[in-house]
Amino acid sequence: MKFLKLKIFGKPHVLMFFGLMLSYSGSSVIEGAIPTLVAVGMLSPIWIPLYTTFSRAINASAYVVARLIGHYSPYRVLLICEVYDMVITVLVILLLYEGSLSTLVVLMTYFILASFIPVITNIANGTYAGAISLKSESTAVTFNAFSLSLLTLATLVIGRPLGSLLVNYSIYLVLIVNLVMTAASFFFRWAAMKRDTMFPTGRNQYALNNNVSRLNLVEGIRYFGGQIFRLSASSPITTPLVYLSMGLFFYYLPLWLAEGSDRKGEIVAMAGVFGGLGSMIGPLLFFALKERCRYRRHVTIAILVVAIDEIMLIGMVWRYGNALSIPVLCAYMALILLLYLAASYCNVANLTARQKRYAGKRYPDMVGIAFSMASLAMLVGTWSGYMLDASSHPMVALILGAVIALLVTAGLWLKTTGKTDT
Template sequence: MLLGLMFSYSGSSVVEGAVPTLVAVGMLSPAWIALYTTFSRVISACAYVMARLLGPYSPYRVLLICEVYDMVITILALWLLYEGSLSTSIVLITYIILTSVIPVITSIANGTYAGALLLESERTAVSFNALSLSFLTLATLVIGRPLGSWLIDDSITLVLGINLAMTLVSFVCRWAAMKRDTVLTTGQPRQALEGSDASRLNLLEGLRYFRGRIFCLSASSPMTTPLVYLSMGLFLYYIPLWLAAGADNKSGIVAVAGVFGGLGSMVGPLLFYALKHLGRYRRHVTVALFIVAIDELITLVMVLVYGNDLSLPVLCVYMLLNFLLYLAAAYCNVANLCARQKRFAGRRYPDMVGIAFSLASLFMLAGTWSGYLLRADSDPTWALVLAATIALLAAMGMALKKRRRPPGAPH
């Protein structure tokens, strides 16, 4: 299952990684990046509805259909490029739009699978969450996108061909995993997932049911990680651009920031898996939120004192802060995910997967556009002030809520 996940996301990321290079060489308009980001976030915001539609079906079946759909669209795009009746940019844009729904569906299916794992073993579910999030970062930020940026200079056809090959390998891995699976094909966990005492609700009833749980800040709340995304989105994409403004090698600065962020995102879930036994989920989430807030405050001080001075010591500090920020965010994400699986285990969990994914997308989109309006690429000061305030309030809310909870109260 994990191997299929890695190949699937690697293939998609190869194409995504090619887009910035095509913008740089003038094949695509720079506005395409902003428009596609908004479009993909809107698609992700529909995850709750998608989760309700996909909930009754086996995650394996959903994932296999996604892989087949991706292969069909890729083959069609390759044929259109070979036939030559449409321009390369039109084919590529259409391909990206048609496949933009795949990551959302894949994330929902993997989340549902992890929820079924928890009914068998919480330790197994935590291990799957940590490894899948770490593998996902490896597939996208370390392998897929750099490979796409590098290969697009040779041929768009080669990029799509690699995606097709990786998708085929992913299909084979998922098919083999489905044949060996004992969690969703037989046994008590699948029966418990389907026969939970929590009956399935229609769309409006589901929204009313989850309303009180959505806006209650806790370790299992679907609001927790989106608040981190809202905070980070205010400056995440703009700090590297601001740093690179005064550098000769602008692409190098942006690339290094991306590498350090990717490494942090890989280490965070693995670190949580190693430290999970040290406390309950609430403690892990609270500490991670405080680290995010402190990291943003230190970054704010660095901006005020040193600006975008790119001397080696200052640059190293900026990159270290970037690494720690991604690490803490990924740590918070996996702790929040595990707590949510435990709290909402059962038939309603697919709905919660969709709600959490929708909120994360909307909050990240809100943060990104707010950072743009604050002109964080020219001066990230106010974006960092607002970001640190959001993270600090969320961390304090978690900490104070723990103090108010009476002794012996359930998690």
């Protein structure tokens, strides 16, 4: 296609970015269809917590997956994943059309088979970004900021709402849209691979040639076991602690707010939109301010904002409850936007610092560990919020979340860091 010959579209990382957007959009269309399938009775309500727990458990295995695929070219891994996604989608369409198997069995099997894709693609995408950082830190920062920001657009604003809408007409439409987006993603990733020189042999040359030796599994557990709990700008535990803090209430706060309104669906949707906007703005704000200070200060300030935001939410819940006048509703939505903005800002700053510190052979393992920790933190936070009955009484969950964020902020603020923890 002629537009690929233009200079900007010929750059591998730009093509990879479009592939990333399309891939995540397709997966989000499927994810967005699940709640509607539950609502219309095609899936049992128990499927949502069970599927969430299952997918998080798979994601928690990311370190082991990273050990297996980290030395391969991320292009090869991603292209294989796209082919796998297309094959199982086509098979599901054929099985549903043929009709000999129960629709419920076919869909549940498909969702389970598709749930293995994100952990692999996240590691491969992270490895690719790590290779970019070795070549150009500024390009890596740009890739991180814009990919994290616009992925929110692709998933929360486009993919999931589209899935919820299309499934009302036909499950075939959902599957076909995912198939088309996955095929387009394959094309962009393949075009990027043909133009890239970082992985000429199909292996991760940047990781293989770096002078930092790769650790075996036992050595890796010992080394990274010491790194995980050393709180710093580049630590793989920093952002997961923020997720733990927020996970205690952010799924449940919109439900609690909706209890005080006659327009429950609109309140939940509004909270999702404002949260999505915050997640989009955060990485772009970091990109604009990245030169102002060291990564440690970026991360510390972002987590402090999360803590302050949670404290303000505590005050709002105590003072106004969920009796939502227009000003009170606007205040809640503003705090939700700010909370997601600060969390996404922290995430991209933490990611960039980690790419710089653990560049080379150890980085794929670090991607796996960070992904595992984030999944576990979200799982613990979500179930803890459920046990605290945060959807009916969010105060305890908010207080606990604020305490966690304040402790992380204090730990970062007081910590003496080395030169590598920028």
